[in-house]
Structures are given as C-alpha cells and as structure tokens.
Amino acid sequence: MTMDIAALRRDTPACARVVHFNNAGAALPPAVVVDTVVDHLRREAAIGGYEAEAEAGERLEAVYGSVARLIGAAPDEIALVESATRAWDMAFYSLRFGPGDRILTARAEYASNYIAFLQMARRTGAEIVPIPSDESGAVSLPELDRLLDERVKLIAVTHIPTSGGLINPAEEIGRRARSAGVPFLLDACQSVGQLPIDVEAIGCDMLSATGRKYLRGPRGTGFLYVRRALLERLEPPFLDLHAACWTAPDRYELRPDARRFESWESHVAGRLGLGAAVDYALRLGLPAIRDRVCALAERLRARLAELPGVAVRDLGQRRCGIVTFTREGEDAAAVKARLGAQAIHVSVSTASGTLLDFEARGIPDLIRASVHYYNDESEIDRFVAALAAA
Incomplete structure (x- = not known):
C-alpha cells in the first residue's frame, strides 16, 4: 500500500507546528x-x-x-x-x-x-x-x-x-x-x-x-x-x-x-x-507502516552519521523507528532543550531506564529521536540542520 503522506499530515494538525520525533514517548494522534x-x-x-x-x-x-x-x-x-x-x-x-x-x-x-x-x-x-x-x-x-x-x-x-x-x-x-x-x-x-x-x-x-x-x-x-x-x-x-x-x-x-x-x-x-x-x-496496514517508519529511521541514521562529533548508538541487525545518538561536547538534556526551543521534539534515555545495557556500553545518556510514518524527509533535513548549528 502506498501512503498519502500529505493527507496523513493534514490529518495530524500538529505537523504544521512541530517536528515531532518523540513517537516512542507519545505520538501525535490523528484527528479521529x-x-x-x-x-x-x-x-x-x-x-x-x-x-x-x-x-x-x-x-x-x-x-x-x-x-x-x-x-x-x-x-x-x-x-x-x-x-x-x-x-x-x-x-x-x-x-x-x-x-x-x-x-x-x-x-x-x-x-x-x-x-x-x-x-x-x-x-x-x-x-x-x-x-x-x-x-x-x-x-x-x-x-x-x-x-x-x-x-x-x-x-x-x-x-x-x-x-x-x-x-x-x-x-x-x-x-x-x-x-x-x-x-x-x-x-x-x-x-x-x-x-x-x-x-x-x-x-x-x-x-x-x-x-x-x-x-x-x-x-x-x-x-x-x-x-x-x-x-x-x-x-x-x-x-x-x-x-x-x-x-x-x-x-x-x-x-x-x-x-x-x-x-x-x-x-x-x-x-x-x-x-x-x-x-x-x-x-493503513502494519506492513506499510513498518516499511515507512524503518526507511525514515535509516535515512535519519545516515544523515546523523555524516555530522562531526555525532555518534549513532543503535544496536541490532534489525532496527526500527527509534534512533539514538550522542553529540560530543553536549549532554543529551542540553541537546533536547536546544531542539525543543525550535519546536523539534526528542527525548532523552538514561541509565535509569535500562541499567544493565547502559552500564555494559559505558554510556550515561542518549538522545532518542523516534520517527513515525507521518514524519517526512524535509523534517529530517530540518532536524539535522538544527542539530549541526551549535
């Protein structure tokens, strides 16, 4: 099934105001x-x-x-x-x-x-x-x-x-x-x-x-x-x-x-x-949703990997719509606050959420950007530009 992304975004009015990459926290609901x-x-x-x-x-x-x-x-x-x-x-x-x-x-x-x-x-x-x-x-x-x-x-x-x-x-x-x-x-x-x-x-x-x-x-x-x-x-x-x-x-x-x-x-x-x-x-169909979400996430990972000082931290051979990364010289909470001031939503994952995993990896915290099918490629471009402009 081919998704009409423009229609889905119209059905999600907040897309006109925010870049919502916090779908693993709480996604934007459709109008219905x-x-x-x-x-x-x-x-x-x-x-x-x-x-x-x-x-x-x-x-x-x-x-x-x-x-x-x-x-x-x-x-x-x-x-x-x-x-x-x-x-x-x-x-x-x-x-x-x-x-x-x-x-x-x-x-x-x-x-x-x-x-x-x-x-x-x-x-x-x-x-x-x-x-x-x-x-x-x-x-x-x-x-x-x-x-x-x-x-x-x-x-x-x-x-x-x-x-x-x-x-x-x-x-x-x-x-x-x-x-x-x-x-x-x-x-x-x-x-x-x-x-x-x-x-x-x-x-x-x-x-x-x-x-x-x-x-x-x-x-x-x-x-x-x-x-x-x-x-x-x-x-x-x-x-x-x-x-x-x-x-x-x-x-x-x-x-x-x-x-x-x-x-x-x-x-x-x-x-x-x-x-x-x-x-x-x-x-919409869950296979179509999966394909769209995973494609957007891989695009975001690729763009983030191009930024100096940014390290993508996702594990796994099979990966989903959750994208995690760190930025050298800027802690995760500061990145979240800076992006939030530009109406770009992400969240922060800390060791308190998955203690064994974080301790094994030696990571104190991560920025979590989680995409959904109603997000689009222009939002990824805006996100990467805002992250780079420190």
Missing part, C-alpha cells in the same frame, strides 16, 4: 482519535458518565475485536487497561515463583519490568538471569538455549528496548519457549503500532502494549493479551466485581476471559480513542 475522545467526554457532560457508556456499549465492545485483529488474537484473550506497565504487571504478578525458580530476561530490559523481577526475587527467592547479548546487542539465542532448563519458569523480554533501535528476535525466542513449555511474556510497548505483530507467529503467551506510542492513541490506555490456554491457570494479583463474581459469602468465581485482568472503573473515552487508533493503523 482526538474527536472520538472529546466527543465522548462531551456526551458524558450532556447525559452522564454511566449513560454515555451504555450508549457506546457496542462501540466499546468492538475495541476488543480491533485489538485482537491487530495482534492476531481472539477478543476474549484481550484485556483493556490503563497502561502497558499495568498490563505487564497484571500478567507477571499472576505467575507463581519459588526459591530457585529462574526468570530469564534481556540485558536491555526496561526498568519497570526489572524492578518487578527484583521485588519478586526478594519475596520468593526466585532468581533473575539476564540472557547475554549477541554481537549485535540482541538477545543471544545460543545463550538462551544454554540457559533453558527445568529451573526456568518464565522468559520475559522487551521486544524493542526503550533506549535504541534494535528489535529482539521475538519469534525465535517464542519457538524456544514453546518447545520448553515455559511461559513467554513479551513487552511490546514500542513495537505494537510500528511493526506487524502476530502472537501466534511469535509464540508469546502474554503481551503488553500501550496506546500512546506508535499506535497514536490516547495516554492512559493500554492492553494485555493472554493466551487462552494459559488464562485458566492465572489469577490476577487483585480483583474486583468486574474481574470476578461474588457467588457466596465465602466464594468468588473469576471471569472466564482475559477481562479478569481489568477493573470495573475505566477511562471510557480513552478506550474508544484507543479503538479509533487501532482501526486507523489497521486501515
């Missing part, structure tokens, strides 16, 4: 997402929150189907929650660990996930084992093979680390997890919306994602996928009258579907906006 959220909030103001939710019942139900289509799942395997972190936590803390049980993870694992590992290790005596990286910086598959034994109770990996462009080999990890009978939790926070995702092809048992990044949805939205075959073995770490039914004074029954990981109260307008964002991405 904004309108969907605002229209529902106005409806709540007009008739009441409960009444507006009831009126939107079919549209809300359709969001589960849209998310399921996005990742190749079934609607009853989807839970809608308020963030990718909450989705990930609900899955992780549903698992049971004991002394000596092992959690295998990546060296570039995200801080929120690793902190949860540390807490679980402290509570239960489980062990955290980072899988060594290969020469490209991705998870080493031979090392994973070496570590996979009867002590391993979970493989939990971030598909695309927050601090660079590499794409971890999720399908190859999934094949090994499935063969070993070990649950596989994939943090797809940065990959959903920029890459085609098929949970059956990947072989993950659980997947967490956010709305605000490459899906271009509202903040405060996310979702969790749990494979039906695993679902019946998991009890969420906390429940309410939506996740379970109080059946007798001393008994309750869990919902039979993934909505056992939800809570009753939710951001209804945000959920509708998430559905609009997913449908927008599906209409």
Whole structure:
C-alpha cells in the first residue's frame, strides 16, 4: 500500500507546528482519535458518565475485536487497561515463583519490568538471569538455549528496548519457549503500532502494549493479551466485581476471559480513542507502516552519521523507528532543550531506564529521536540542520 503522506499530515494538525520525533514517548494522534475522545467526554457532560457508556456499549465492545485483529488474537484473550506497565504487571504478578525458580530476561530490559523481577526475587527467592547479548546487542539465542532448563519458569523480554533501535528476535525466542513449555511474556510497548505483530507467529503467551506510542492513541490506555490456554491457570494479583463474581459469602468465581485482568472503573473515552487508533493503523496496514517508519529511521541514521562529533548508538541487525545518538561536547538534556526551543521534539534515555545495557556500553545518556510514518524527509533535513548549528 502506498501512503498519502500529505493527507496523513493534514490529518495530524500538529505537523504544521512541530517536528515531532518523540513517537516512542507519545505520538501525535490523528484527528479521529482526538474527536472520538472529546466527543465522548462531551456526551458524558450532556447525559452522564454511566449513560454515555451504555450508549457506546457496542462501540466499546468492538475495541476488543480491533485489538485482537491487530495482534492476531481472539477478543476474549484481550484485556483493556490503563497502561502497558499495568498490563505487564497484571500478567507477571499472576505467575507463581519459588526459591530457585529462574526468570530469564534481556540485558536491555526496561526498568519497570526489572524492578518487578527484583521485588519478586526478594519475596520468593526466585532468581533473575539476564540472557547475554549477541554481537549485535540482541538477545543471544545460543545463550538462551544454554540457559533453558527445568529451573526456568518464565522468559520475559522487551521486544524493542526503550533506549535504541534494535528489535529482539521475538519469534525465535517464542519457538524456544514453546518447545520448553515455559511461559513467554513479551513487552511490546514500542513495537505494537510500528511493526506487524502476530502472537501466534511469535509464540508469546502474554503481551503488553500501550496506546500512546506508535499506535497514536490516547495516554492512559493500554492492553494485555493472554493466551487462552494459559488464562485458566492465572489469577490476577487483585480483583474486583468486574474481574470476578461474588457467588457466596465465602466464594468468588473469576471471569472466564482475559477481562479478569481489568477493573470495573475505566477511562471510557480513552478506550474508544484507543479503538479509533487501532482501526486507523489497521486501515493503513502494519506492513506499510513498518516499511515507512524503518526507511525514515535509516535515512535519519545516515544523515546523523555524516555530522562531526555525532555518534549513532543503535544496536541490532534489525532496527526500527527509534534512533539514538550522542553529540560530543553536549549532554543529551542540553541537546533536547536546544531542539525543543525550535519546536523539534526528542527525548532523552538514561541509565535509569535500562541499567544493565547502559552500564555494559559505558554510556550515561542518549538522545532518542523516534520517527513515525507521518514524519517526512524535509523534517529530517530540518532536524539535522538544527542539530549541526551549535
């Protein structure tokens, strides 16, 4: 599919005012997402929150189907929650660990996930084992093979680390997890919306994602996928009258579907906006999105590599729309502030986000420029010129 970039930019009014290379933080939403959220909030103001939710019942139900289509799942395997972190936590803390049980993870694992590992290790005596990286910086598959034994109770990996462009080999990890009978939790926070995702092809048992990044949805939205075959073995770490039914004074029954990981109260307008964002991405097609995003990112990397004193820091043989770099003589926060004053948006990644990775590479911080399909080549030119003009 050929994208009409001019039309997509018109559908994103902020493109006329800013160069937004912070899509790995929060992308600019298309007009339909904004309108969907605002229209529902106005409806709540007009008739009441409960009444507006009831009126939107079919549209809300359709969001589960849209998310399921996005990742190749079934609607009853989807839970809608308020963030990718909450989705990930609900899955992780549903698992049971004991002394000596092992959690295998990546060296570039995200801080929120690793902190949860540390807490679980402290509570239960489980062990955290980072899988060594290969020469490209991705998870080493031979090392994973070496570590996979009867002590391993979970493989939990971030598909695309927050601090660079590499794409971890999720399908190859999934094949090994499935063969070993070990649950596989994939943090797809940065990959959903920029890459085609098929949970059956990947072989993950659980997947967490956010709305605000490459899906271009509202903040405060996310979702969790749990494979039906695993679902019946998991009890969420906390429940309410939506996740379970109080059946007798001393008994309750869990919902039979993934909505056992939800809570009753939710951001209804945000959920509708998430559905609009997913449908927008599906209409464009994820293969077309991937091709456009990756091409823009490679163009940006090539232009940055031409600048004196600039070092592109992305790892991986397969790389995505996140471009990270350092500039000699100027710390990352100063670069961000200088570009921001010119309405050019980037973010900064520090060791607090992926500590093991940063320590191994000896890097204190990075500038992160993350492109999306609505960005264009003229913005790359403007970005490189502004960066060079110090």
